[in-house]
Amino acid sequence: xxxxxxxxxxxxxxxxxxxxxxxxxxxxxxxxxxxxxxxxxxxxxxxxxxxxxxxxxxxxxxxxxxxxxxxxxxxxxxxxxxxxxxxxxxxxxxxxxxxxxxxxxxxxxxxxxxxxxxxxxxxxxxxxxxxxxxxxxxxxxxxxxxxxxxxxxxxxxxxxxxxxxxxxxxxxxxxxxxxxxxxxxxxxxxxxxxxxxxxxxxxxxxxxxxxxxxxxxxxxxxxxxxxxxxxxxxxxxxxxxxxxxxxxxxxxxxxxxxxxxxxxxxxxxxxxxxxxxxxxxxxxxxxxxxxxxxxxxxxxxxxxxxxxxxxxxxxxxxxxxxxxxxxxxxxxxxxxxxxxxxxxx
Numbered sequence: 001x002x003x004x005x006x007x008x009x010x011x012x013x014x015x016x017x018x019x020x021x022x023x024x025x026x027x028x029x030x031x032x033x034x035x036x037x038x039x040x041x042x043x044x045x046x047x048x049x050x051x052x053x054x055x056x057x058x059x060x061x062x063x064x065x066x067x068x069x070x071x072x073x074x075x076x077x078x079x080x081x082x083x084x085x086x087x088x089x090x091x092x093x094x095x096x097x098x099x100x101x102x103x104x105x106x107x108x109x110x111x112x113x114x115x116x117x118x119x120x121x122x123x124x125x126x127x128x129x130x131x132x133x134x135x136x137x138x139x140x141x142x143x144x145x146x147x148x149x150x151x152x153x154x155x156x157x158x159x160x161x162x163x164x165x166x167x168x169x170x171x172x173x174x175x176x177x178x179x180x181x182x183x184x185x186x187x188x189x190x191x192x193x194x195x196x197x198x199x200x201x202x203x204x205x206x207x208x209x210x211x212x213x214x215x216x217x218x219x220x221x222x223x224x225x226x227x228x229x230x231x232x233x234x235x236x237x238x239x240x241x242x243x244x245x246x247x248x249x250x251x252x253x254x255x256x257x258x259x260x261x262x263x264x265x266x267x268x269x270x271x272x273x274x275x276x277x278x279x280x281x282x283x284x285x286x287x288x289x290x291x292x293x294x295x296x297x298x299x300x301x302x303x304x305x306x307x308x309x310x311x312x313x314x315x316x317x318x319x320x321x322x323x324x325x326x327x328x329x330x331x332x333x334x335x336x337x338x339x340x341x342x343x344x345x
Contacts, residue, residue, distance in 0.1 A: 057092030105129035243269035268317035
């Protein structure tokens with residue numbers, strides 16, 4: 001979700017960094033493969049023990065979620081297409097929830113148009129799960145999952161992950177660190193408030209969500225203590241397309257993000273199950289993509305139909321498995337945990 005990216009550097013810098021961290025050569029690959037195996041085994045054991053079933057969904061899609069900040073890879077089959085490689089298994093997994101299985105999880109490869117940088121990769125491994133309940137239930141389970149896999153992977157060195165993670169409310173962070181609450185302001189009001197305080201990099205073409213991200217990146221992200229994992233909760237509905245809005249709190253979604261060592265690891269929320277509201281948000285996202293001269297996508301009608309079949313409350317979480325392994329091992333580049341990482345050049 002975060003737009004901010006560090007420079008990737010040239011190939012010599014990347015190779016030098018890998019050599020310094022001991023990540024080149026057969027021996028390093030052997031160690032990483034073993035750690036990845038242990039992590040995946042621990043993840044699966046955690047969910048099996050809690051009554052989840054493991055599922056698989058299609059990687060290829062006829063359409064894609066119209067997220068303004070995430071672009072899918074295109075695929076052509078003979079002369080037909082484009083089709084799209086999924087950027088997340090979310091839509092496919094939610095289509096399975098009406099089957100009657102209330103707890104499902106999946107570990108799979110996902111694909112996004114990303115620059116190959118320290119913490120980004122075009123192809124990466126995602127863990128995603130869905131269950132009954134709300135984002136508070138999911139946040140607790142995320143804490144328990146990370147604690148369990150840290151204990152399995154690190155033994156005594158994983159003690160720092162065995163306590164409840166700190167929780168920060170996003171609006172309060174904005175108020176404390178900027179004295180600006182973007183939740184309460186329209187686009188022009190937020191722009192003027194940021195201009196008066198001398199924020200850099202804002203311009204007349206920025207929409208409300210772009211201004212929000214710039215304010216977040218400059219004044220919130222990276223400013224919290226990095227020694228302990230923490231959650232940031234209650235994100236704007238504006239940038240939480242498939243999350244349920246908090247009851248009685250317009251503009252805020254029941255959503256959290258987990259950070260470890262200052263790096264975003266997980267994203268979770270109470271699921272929006274209203275097909276009409278979901279359609280409206282998809283159309284709004286397509287309008288945002290159109291304003292940015294990006295391709296727009298057809299609404300997935302089968303996905304909306306699946307939402308109409310669900311009763312009660314559901315919540316879901318996605319975790320970047322490569323980033324999780326990277327942070328647990330104390331590494332600062334994703335290269336370290338992806339042997340023979342694919343490169344476009």
